[in-house]
Amino acid sequence: MSAKTMREMTRPDERMSMEEFGSDGKTDVAQKGGTASDEQEMLRMGKVQELRVSRSPLLLPSQTDYRKRNFKFVGIVGFVTILQATWEATLLALYPGLLNGGTAGVISCTIAVWISMLCTIASMAEMASMCPTAGGQYHWVSEFAPPSLQKPLSYVVGWCCCLGWISGVTACGVQLAGLVQAMVLEFHLDANVQDLWQLTLMIWLFILLAVGFNTFFAHHLPLAEGIVLFLHIFAFFAFLLVMWIMADHAPASQVFTDFHDGGGWGSIGLSCLVGLTTPIWCFIGPDAGAHMSEELKDASLQLPKAMMWATFGNGIMGIGMLITFCFCITDLSKEVLEAASDYPIVDVLFKATGSQAGTIILGCVMLVLLFFSTVTTIASASRQVWAFSRDCGLPFSAWIRHVPPTWEIPLNALLVCLGVSLVLSAINFGSATALNAIINVSNAALIFSYIVSIGCVRLKRLRGEPLLPRRWSLGKWGAPLNDISLLWLSVAFVFSFFSSSPYTSDPEAAWWAQGFNW
Template identity: 70%
Template sequence: MNSAARTALPDMKPEERYSMEELGHDGKMPTKGGTAADEREMQRMGKAQELRRNFKFIGIVGFVTILQATWESTLLANYFGLFNGGTAGVIWCTIAVWLLMLCVIASLAEMASMAPTAGGQYHWVSEFAPPKYQKSLSYVVGWCCCLGWISGIPSCGLQLAGIVQEMVLLVYPNADVQALWQTTLMVFLFVIVTVGFNIFFARHLPLAEGVVLFLHIFAFFAFLLTLWIMPEHHATSREVFTTFNDGGGWGNIGVSCLVGLATPIWCFIGPDAGAHMSEELKDASLHLPRAMMWATFGNGIMGIVMLTTFCFCITDLQGLLNSDSQYPIIQVLHGATKSYAGTCVLGSILVILLFFSTVTTIASASRQTWAFSRDQGFPFSSWVRYVPPTWEIPLNALLVCLGVSLILAAINFGSDTAFNAILSVSNAALIFSYIISVGCVRLRRLRGEPLLPRRWSLGKWGGPINDISLAFLFVGFVFSFFPVAPSIGDPKWAANFNWAIVIFAATCLLALLYYVCGGRKKYVAPVSLVKQE
């Protein structure tokens, strides 16, 4: 029945105004703003629709775009890439990571179209892994995914605190604002405020993402024109594209650039964010994969252009690296504008954009935590998974993310080295979940086993794209645990050591311990709820 016919029949019951294609499998209207396809997919996966589907295509594109915040990250997280790699290293590595990450995201997007669920990777592993390993492997992936997302929250808070401190020190060079306790309290503040936004303004999140998406694009051109036009001097093309730097002393430019992969990977990490919001997206199996691809494609172009422009503004790389700041963008902006006010205005725009990137990170982390507790993956899962009917958001999962983030941030009171390890483990844990997810699908393809129906498919290119993704992810995973500089034989090795591998291993051990001591009896592997069709 077309829309005109529906309008002409105002006295019909709501169910009668929908065609059979729009209605659910039982002839009833889809619940909480979904479509018939959403209803069928939730029924197949054995899940109840508990969250309202507030997001549409543009909203979820904005969500993924703002979370990745690629061009902003190229300005805020470039220190490690410049230190290990130089301007040439960080530019060429970022281009390579973008192209390879598109393959990873295409692989994840196909799985998201097969099973659009907030569980994301651990659910996909449960459905696609060999039957013998479906339960145990999905359980470990669920823990790692939650670790990756939750540890990303204080990471974003630390960047927010750092950029604010840099602006204060620019205007007041003698200000005492860099003590560990001061930084930690600022991280606390930003984490509490961003979690509060997710609790009290959840219904307005899609609108906020649309508005911030506009700011994201507008600010890109504002920064680009500032860095193109205002500096008195720019580096030459030869200096920018051929100057490599082995700041860590690895003795090999190739190894140094690989260690510096932390910068470009951080700029593109989190493509699964949209998947964790899929139960709040209308027509998710179609719109979600498209949104993941378009967001990363657009973000990549803007990020590479911005990073290249930024590198042209660096006329003294060693002087920049030898300064006390890990956020050289503030120095570069001030050198370009010659104005404290102009630098602080542009810096404040970065703070706003990063603030909403943190908001989206918390939203994804809470949905991942909620979904895993829905399948009894955590202690006290019945409390964590509770969704107040009038709120229609995973309130308790948000509170868990808040509490764990504050505990992780509190480590910074004692040691910024230990805290930096928490930041590194976010990359490693998410990459691990991608490896297992893509690996399971690739194994099914190799065995000739059928995949689930999907509305967005890689077709005959699925196998090669999965292979490229896995090769890249293995390299990224290994180098996520490398320290900034080699520490063998160094009496201060503990200060330079990347403790991320210890945290990652401890989390896996904790998950295994809980699983053996009773978790295996409580955990409900998602595949056990799936209805075979």
Template identity: 70%
Template sequence: MSHTAMSDMKAERISVEVASDDGKAVIQKGGTRVDEHEMARMGKQQELRRNFKFVGIVSFVTILQSTWECTILANWFGLFNGGTAGLIWCTIGVWLCMMALIASMAEMASMAPTAGGQYHWVSEFAPPRFQKSLSYVVGWCCCLGWIAGIPACGLQLAGIVQDMVLLVHPEAAVTTLWQTTLILFLFVMLTVGFNIFFAHHLPLAEGIILFAHVFGFFAFMLTLWIMADHAPASKVFTEFHDGGGWNSIGLSCLVGLATPIWCFIGPDAGAHMSEELKDASLLLPKAMMWATFGNGILGIAMVITFCFCITDLNEVIGPKASDYPIIHVVHTATGSYAGTIVLGGLLVLLLYFSTVTTVASASRQVWAFSRDGGFPFSSWIRRVSRWEIPLNALILCLGVSLTLSAINFGSPLAFNAILSVSNAALIFSYIISVGCVRLKRLRGEPLLPRRWSLGKYGGIINDITLAFLVIGFAFSFFPVAPLLDDSRWAADMNWAIVIFSATIILASGYFWAGGRHKYIAPVSLVKND
């Protein structure tokens, strides 16, 4: 089918026959003829209901990234390595580069709108001899990146709850590692539970939370601008800080990139929900672009506002400071416990639903990869329950998330390690998938028909994307400070490199030990028109 023919198709509902206990039943899956054709081309069956429409998927990606919320929550690392000036300018730079990445991925999503995302794209676009092995490793990295994002979000939730408790009751003993981890366990279980019992209400919930997302932005913005003391602009925009002792402001800022990257990470989230989106090949790319553009505007405005409220940097990054200084900043500005708790509670609500969407994306990624036989016990993981959700994939995400969360029992640096491995694993998958498309362009090979295209600018946008991703990947493994003390190297090391390397070794080992005979490379199922 030609690109023009696909673009001119009239969207209409399709019916899918599925077996039930009472025999055959016809269930509306909510797709269009274009969706049906694209699923057939990729050799996939429509198993999930297409509940999402354009506004719903924009809300989904927006809430998952939660950029302005992350700029005021996960900013300690960026402030410590970069200061206010480093955090602001790096956030702006990361946003611009992320827009190039989103554009590259949006084009691939239009070519092949599948829940598999990157590993599927690598399978179709990589050189033939690498299609199976490379897509297999990318599939494992995608799953690691998404699942690691669940406890990383949960740790933020636990931390901000503890800070609010300590604000009102400074003598409370609630900050030991085991207490933090148990709170983390609770939030992980609550977010997975939402995805199990309220999955069909997720599009509606995302629309409501999008309103809260925008309302919360203005609530924090106005509070900080009107009530807080402000540092001079010359200090905010020009004073950098090398807290790690790297002896180079430039290097220190690059180490601090983990903060702004975390604020924008997950642009592939919409792709993993594409089999639940109506008219995905057209609406998904637009949703990805608009969500990241809007999040960037709000995020940059908020990070600048927040940095203006830091009159003494040592108060927010010093040894006695919290990892989440926003509670201190808001209380200093308002002088009110009640006001601070209300705004903090709003942050908890928004971050909770950001974690809910992270769980949804992770489970769809795991489900899609098991559908192609990528994991041991894939036949169990890939089952779709009678509620039309990947229930077993959600259970697997819960188990792995709790296991990763247990790292926090032994190390207060667990958040940095889990955040870094989530960043690194997803960035690795972006590098390989965008790199495969760039290679096809360099070789002059035709790309698949798509309804959203980069056109003649595709090559340069891919190049900008790859340059940015390589830098981000390398600095995802850096520790907070150089490992100069041999007696403390284990405590100060960024253990993300160990988790990431173990995943690569495990994936490669399982592949050559027998996984290659079970894994079905998506390209082998593709049907050419």
């Protein structure tokens, strides 16, 4: 394919210069470590390899090593695993699930969500194999939607993805600050750390540190993910053994049969569905790897496998940790629902170890893991924003999409993520409830993007239209897995908008809630 032909295929803002294309009509994908498949896929999608490659530690900062892309299989598995941080999220975000569902409800819902999310991720992994681009869902929609709907649907999905990922950054910051606050209050009940402005400043600090890591240490991100992946697995067994050996345990009959309607919905079934917030948060973000695909070697094959393995492994550890923690709750009302903090794990660790130092050490390990989950969330969010601006989907796209040649990271997109995250966090100065409501939009926005993208592929299958070539295929299981994914995601999308309890002051709302006697 000639350079002239390629320029005719691409949009005006994506046309390559002869220097970028090379005198032989090839892009510099291979120079930056991509395989022949990577180069062919980038050419078909009309994209230019712009983002960072690895740098050899033997080279000076001003020198660039073009031998390989940043990520390989293990690195991207670590990236997705650390971003989801399922067992950590299980311990930190357990309160909503225990309030609406109890121990039995949250365990059964988490297992169901894990199986359903595996179907969803399999559907998305197949699309990632067909179109391994940082754009992710909005690009997939532009490829698979009916021609008359490609532009509007792609545009809406692109905005939803940007909203979901950036608000997810704020959500991670809230969890980090909340965990610090919970550890302080566990041992110093009179400490003055409960004001909204104090929590907000801590949120800002963690977001700034995470953005700084993505800016100045981006070329070390794969190495960091590998190290943190080891810590993620090692810490899992450390927490598990502490709670199994040292903590008091509730009987199994209580753990697996104690359903709880703490929100006052009047129905155990409805209450458990409202409590889906906990398992959804534990498994959200499987598209993270897709947004790093232009920095992954042999992306169309390695990315789908990494997405599946990361979620499978995270699910095993997350469910194991959840069941263990539920055994450590001997009195749900006193130890969780009436606790001073929304992070009961701190109190459970202290009761198990009987040591302030031990509790603080374990809490700090979780803090480190959650911080790197925030780092990966920002990396994914910035690539999503950068890719969408590359296709002129955002205001000031020309500035946002610019990648400084000496940095080879989407620096301006990182600054956009930083600015919007700080603005969203500032809402906490006035109301924590309002901030939490905005953060909950993160789940809903990402789930909506999953529904539309998978729905477009399912429609093509229903019409018997050919799909794009892919190196990782679902084969005959594609249609049923797409159907299961769409059914599950529709339920998850609806209940993402539910509060923890009905507005019983409204007679109509109270009547509606009481009508669900399942």
